[in-house]
Amino acid sequence: MKIAYIASQITLPGAPNRREDAFEHDYMMDALRPAFAERGLAIEDVAWDDPHADWSSFGAAMIGTTWDYWDRQKEFLTSLARIESQTLLYNPVDLIRWNIHKTYLRDLEAKGARIIPTVWLDEADADGATEAFDTLNSDDLVFKRQVGAGAEGQHRLQRGDAIPDMPHPMMVQPFLPAIQSEGEYSFIFIAGDFCHALVKRAVSGDYRIQSKYGGKETPVDPSTADLSDASAIISMLDDAPLYARVDMVRGDDGRLVLMELEVIEPYLYPIEGPHLGDMIAEAVKRRLETTRA
Missing domain, CATH: 3.30.1490 (Dna Ligase; domain 1)
Known part of the structure; x- marks a missing residue:
């Protein structure tokens, strides 16, 4: 069975205008391909706006490196709805519609999440x-x-x-100084289960932690308190998504506060989490079996 990894034209290999951080797409595919193959599944990367894509030929589709949706929001959501009408979509489009606008943070705050004043x-x-x-x-x-x-x-x-x-x-x-002194933490969850964590740090003089700006990542073993704060965010969702990344930064009181809950197209840092591919593939396999049962 084929599984689609939904990408964008600018992250696919061979794109003439490929993003400079598209090597992260390659890292994800390198982690997913063997893990899916071990379970009798084949994963293929396909652009979300590919007019020739036959989404019904895939047993499921997982949103991956769709890293141009913010300037094409309506078109993107329309495409995801079409994909979901033809196959299983992870994460589901209703969750994407909620998460695509960062006002979702207000909903999480109402449920008890600690967020940065906004x-x-x-x-x-x-x-x-x-x-x-x-x-x-x-x-x-x-x-x-x-x-x-x-x-x-x-x-x-x-x-x-x-x-x-x-x-x-x-x-x-x-601006929270901890983003420069300590860094931003990312906690990766697969089907509601914790996979791995890392801290992302900016280059000297900057505060942006993304790789395109020179940011570097280091795997960490989170403290019980930090992991509890991150897990609490996942528990606020009605259903555990196939994948989620909880981004947090240290507040002035020493506890982590939520920066973002990423359930659309987050990079999941397979280099820092060597078990990521297996966890995702196994979770997809279980969900497919449940759907067919």
């Missing part, structure tokens, strides 16, 4: 951006797209800085 700007004009400094009582803020990923369109601004053009709805949060 101002939501549907129109990120100069007046709203300037007011955010007072509302958050901070002179150092990070402006992020409400629909976005990978620090695309993100700005770190000091009070008094010129406000750049921000044509998208934004979320604004105080």
Whole structure:
């Protein structure tokens, strides 16, 4: 049986305009292919907007490196709904619709999640951006797209800085020094079970931890308290997704706070988690067996 790994035109091997961080796509495929093959499954990478893709020929589809959806949100969600109508989709499109807009953080906060204080700007004009400094009582803020990923369109601004053009709805949060001194933690969960954790650190002078900006990852054995805080986020979902990444940073009180819950297309760091491929393949196999039963 074939399983689709849903990618994008700019992450597939051989793309003339391939993203500079698309080697992460290769790492994922290298981890998944042998694990799926051991279970009698074949995984193939296919662009989500491939007009020739026959999604009904796949036993299931797993969203992977769809790293252009934030500028094509409506088209992306329409495509996922079409895929889900023809095969099993992981994660399901209803969960994607909820997670694609970072206001989902408010829902998790209502369930008890500790999040960074946030101002939501549907129109990120100069007046709203300037007011955010007072509302958050901070002179150092990070402006992020409400629909976005990978620090695309993100700005770190000091009070008094010129406000750049921000044509998208934004979320604004105080800059937390721990992102530079300690790093950002990622906890990977497969079918609700903890797989592995790592800390991502930016290069000196930067705060963006993504590999495209020079960020580096180190596997960690999380403390009981840290893992408990991350696991609590997963427990807030109605159903355990096939895969999830919980990104957290240390707050001033020493406890982790949620930055993002990624259930759309997160990179799952197979290099730092050598059991990832087997866990995903086994989880997919179990779900297929349950569906056929």
